[in-house]
């Protein structure tokens with residue numbers, strides 16, 4: 001995926017028309033390209049504000065039936081629509097490589113162990129790979145979440161190590177409450193995409209939510225000179241989850257990287 005591809009495909013991406021493989025390829029580029037992240041951020045906010053201002057017309061109820069009937073007929077006759085143009089824009093070889101990675105990932109996800117409900121739920125939401133609802137900068141995400149999540153959403157700066165880049169966020173839920181779901185992509189540290197690794201961070205009101213898992217204590221602050229912080233770790237479907245609480249706000253980091261690597265990443269963001 002190149003900058004030219006992003007310019008061409010930004011609309012179907014923002015409208016959530018990509019499948020998982022296409023989205024992963026697209027977001028791998030976004031992680032390494034600030035210009036394209038800003039373009040996607042601009043388009044998401046533009047569409048959201050347009051949507052908020054335009055009233056959706058109520059179609060007559062019989063129209064839906066007529067359209068569905070016509071589509072069924074077209075399918076039965078074998079003259080349904082051709083795949084959209086943008087589907088042919090991503091080179092097939094790139095898709096095949098990513099499909100292989102996704103298949104591998106599905107293969108390893110079969111060995112499941114019982115985990116706590118919050119860990120299971122965090123991983124389920126991470127695995128869905130839904131498109132982001134707001135793109136761009138930390139400021140964008142923070143202001144978009146005001147009024148949607150009952151606690152202030154401050155995206156953790158896990159890109160301090162220049163490896164994880166905030167791609168965007170969406171409204172999700174965790175333990176029966178609204179949660180901000182922040183999407184980060186892992187890069188190779190030089191701003192280039194580093195494969196399809198993604199970190200999902202949930203930010204939620206932790207009031208009355210027990211954080212369960214193996215307890216780890218890490219020291220925060222430069223060189224570990226600061227305060228002790230309790231982290232809880234869990235695993236489910238080949239994914240690691242690290243949970244912690246900060247002034248009543250819960251954070252759940254979810255990724256397909258190993259638990260030690262994820263703890264290192266979380267500790268760095270607390271520094």
Ligand SMILES: [Zn+2]
Pocket residue numbers: 002003004006029033034035036
């Ligand atoms: Zn680009």
